[in-house]
Amino acid sequence: MVGFTGSCFVCFKMKVSRIAWLLCKRTEVRRHTVCRTFTSGSTTRQQQLSSARGRICRLESMELPSVGAKSVLVKLLAAPINPSDINMIQGSYAILPDLPAVGGNEGVGQILEVGSQVKALRPGDWVIPRDAGLGTWRTAVVLAENDVISLPNDIPLLSAATLGVNPCTAFRMLSDFEELKPGDTVIQNAANSGVGQAVIQIAAARGIQTINVVRDRPDLTQLIDRLKAMGASHVIKEETLRRHEMKELFKTCPRPKLALNGVGGKSATELLRHLQVGGSMVTYGGMAKQPVTVPVSALIFKNVKVKGFWVTQWKRTHSQDEGALRGMLDELCSLIRQGKLTAPACSEVGLQDFRKALDTAMQPFTSAKQVLVL
Ligand SMILES: NC(=O)c1ccc[n+]([C@@H]2O[C@H](COP(=O)([O-])OP(=O)(O)OC[C@H]3O[C@@H](n4cnc5c(N)ncnc54)[C@H](OP(=O)(O)O)[C@@H]3O)[C@@H](O)[C@H]2O)c1
Numbered sequence: 001m002v003g004f005t006g007s008c009f010v011c012f013k014m015k016v017s018r019i020a021w022l023l024c025k026r027t028e029v030r031r032h033t034v035c036r037t038f039t040s041g042s043t044t045r046q047q048q049l050s051s052a053r054g055r056i057c058r059l060e061s062m063e064l065p066s067v068g069a070k071s072v073l074v075k076l077l078a079a080p081i082n083p084s085d086i087n088m089i090q091g092s093y094a095i096l097p098d099l100p101a102v103g104g105n106e107g108v109g110q111i112l113e114v115g116s117q118v119k120a121l122r123p124g125d126w127v128i129p130r131d132a133g134l135g136t137w138r139t140a141v142v143l144a145e146n147d148v149i150s151l152p153n154d155i156p157l158l159s160a161a162t163l164g165v166n167p168c169t170a171f172r173m174l175s176d177f178e179e180l181k182p183g184d185t186v187i188q189n190a191a192n193s194g195v196g197q198a199v200i201q202i203a204a205a206r207g208i209q210t211i212n213v214v215r216d217r218p219d220l221t222q223l224i225d226r227l228k229a230m231g232a233s234h235v236i237k238e239e240t241l242r243r244h245e246m247k248e249l250f251k252t253c254p255r256p257k258l259a260l261n262g263v264g265g266k267s268a269t270e271l272l273r274h275l276q277v278g279g280s281m282v283t284y285g286g287m288a289k290q291p292v293t294v295p296v297s298a299l300i301f302k303n304v305k306v307k308g309f310w311v312t313q314w315k316r317t318h319s320q321d322e323g324a325l326r327g328m329l330d331e332l333c334s335l336i337r338q339g340k341l342t343a344p345a346c347s348e349v350g351l352q353d354f355r356k357a358l359d360t361a362m363q364p365f366t367s368a369k370q371v372l373v374l
Contacts, residue, residue, distance in 0.1 A: 059352065065142050069117040072145055074127060078161035079107025079136035080346070081361040081370040082194070083287065095133050095312070102135025104372075108151065108160040109141075118145045126153040128164040130325070132312045139351070139374045149325060155336045158343035161371055162194060167332050167341060169284055169311040170198035174206070177280045177307060178258045182207030185253050187271055189213040189238070190262035190287055192223055194344040194369055197230060199260060202332075204231025205340045209253050211274075213238055213267065217365045230342070241270035250274075258282065265290030272298045272306075280305040346371045 067073050085104055087093040111125045121127065127148035129136065134147060151160050174180060186203055190196050191212030203210045212227055212235045214220070224235040234249060255276035261268040262285030272281055272294060281304060283292055298304045318324040335341035347368045349357040357370040 059354070064140060067113050067115050067142055069115040070145050071115045071142050072111050072118060072121055072127075072148070073113040073140065073142050074109035074148065075112050075140050076107055076109040076136060076138055076374040077126075078157055078348070078374060079104045079372050080162050080194075081357055081372065082106060082165060083285065083361075084132070084165075085137075086358070086362060094310070097133055097135070102138055104136035104138070105129070105132040105134065106162065106165045107136030107372075107374075108157065108163075109136075109148070110153075112140070115145070121145060121148070121150060124153075126151045126160055128160065130319070131315055137351075137354070137372055137374075149329070151329065152333055155333055156343060158346050158348075158371060159336050159341070162343050162346070162369060163329070163332060163336075165311060166194035166344070167198040167202070168314075168328060169195050169309065170202050171328055171332060172311060172314055173260055173282050173284060173309055174199065174202055174208070174258070177282050177305075177309075180206065180208050180257060183209065183254070184258075185209045185211060185233075185256040186258045186260065187211040187213070187256040187274055188260035188262070189267045189271060190285065191227060191232065191235065192367055193262055193285075193287075195260075195262055195284065197227070197344045198341065200227060200230045200232045201341045202335065204233075205335055205338075209233040211236065211249070211253075211256065213241060213271070215365070219367075223367060226345070231340075238267055238270070241267075241274070246274060255279070260284065261292065262286075263288045264292050266293075268292040269295065272304060275302060275304050277302045278304070280307055282307050282309050284309045284311075344369045348373045 064073070082105065084093055088096065089103060106129065108126055108128050111121050111123050111127060113123060114121055127150050130147060130149050151163065174186065180186065186199065186208055188196055188199055188210065191200065191214050196212065200210050200212060210233050212232045214223060214235060214237065216237045216239065217223065220237070227235045233253065240246065255274060257276055257279045259271040259275050259279065259281040261271055261281055261283040264283065264286040265288040267288060268281065268283065269292070275281060275298070294306055315325060332341060345368045347360070348371050351372055351374055354372060357372060360366055361370045
């Protein structure tokens with residue numbers, strides 16, 4: 001391996017000095033980029049996570065294995081930095097790879113070469129991972145054919161790179177928990193997140209109204225304008241959830257049947273207060289890192305349903321049902337082509353600037369998804 005080494009900026013910033021991630025830079029097609037976690041000789045997960053020091057983050061170049069009969073060589077094109085990627089580096093995610101590991105769970109690549117028994121994919125096809133944990137922060141990789149699913153390459157690159165996680169999550173949450181009809185209302189926090197922007201757009205395409213909660217910030221008016229241009233019906237600050245203004249708002253739209261919670265803590269409790277009787281709150285993220293507290297009255301008098309959703313589990317549950325994932329991706333791509341679903345606001349960052357991108361991705365009020373261009 002060659003490349004450069006140094007302290008892992010993301011781990012250092014987050015006071016997680018235990019884990020080292022390695023980003024590897026590709027120098028030719030047969031070499032590839034990876035983001036890997038190293039330990040100082042520990043072998044078990046527990047040892048890895050409790051080991052005190054010695055983790056580093058660096059770019060490296062590695063040899064690619066040869067392409068087997070049922071494998072494909074993929075040139076990664078672009079891969080976002082999502083909160084789950086950072087949680088994985090922190091060691092706090094539900095899936096933790098054996099270390100060292102390559103970072104990144106999402107992204108789009110192009111098939112360069114296929115093995116002799118590969119039937120469904122051809123050179124030139126765009127592909128995205130079927131599951132989490134693939135390690136997309138690299139420039140090329142040899143994978144089993146079934147590790148990826150093809151995408152049409154007539155959609156924008158950034159849409160393709162960010163399609164497999166957030167829009168799929170938004171799509172499922174709007175489809176699987178409550179029967180929503182045109183005119184119904186959904187309320188969500190973290191409305192400017194990647195998931196939130198997809199919720200706004202998919203809901204708008206279905207005629208569903210959205211109440212979108214965001215944190216206050218200096219450029220709030222700009223953010224409100226941007227979300228409304230995407231189709232948000234209402235955009236309000238967290239503080240407004242506790243104010244009389246909500247009563248006025250519900251004179252113009254029905255109380256929500258569905259609340260989508262990507263934050264937790266007080267924000268989630270406030271969402272629950274506004275649900276209609278028998279409505280559902282689906283928790284999919286915990287950006288505030290605080291537990292969800294459910295008021296007793298919401299359970300007794302409103303009989304609200306409190307549920308969770310994880311798109312990775314959905315994909316695994318439906319892994320034998322090719323049509324389920326394919327059908328959802330087709331619908332999402334159709335919305336993209338119609339201009340009804342755009343990629344979240346993104347900042348494209350060269351791989352060599354991965355430290356800056358990781359740092360930016362962890363700052364509040366960024367309002368732009370960091371996407372590594374590979
Ligand atoms: N369960 C699933 O299947 C699934 C799938 C996709 C994503 N997720 C989760 O969904 C969440 C959002 O992911 P994403 O990729 O959409 O995020 P993103 O685009 O990176 O945006 C992060 C969002 O979190 C907000 N935020 C950050 N810290 C916060 C805090 N302390 N309190 C309130 N809001 C805060 C940000 O608001 P500001 O602009 O105000 O900073 C922003 O809206 C993450 O927790 C992610 O892991 C879950």
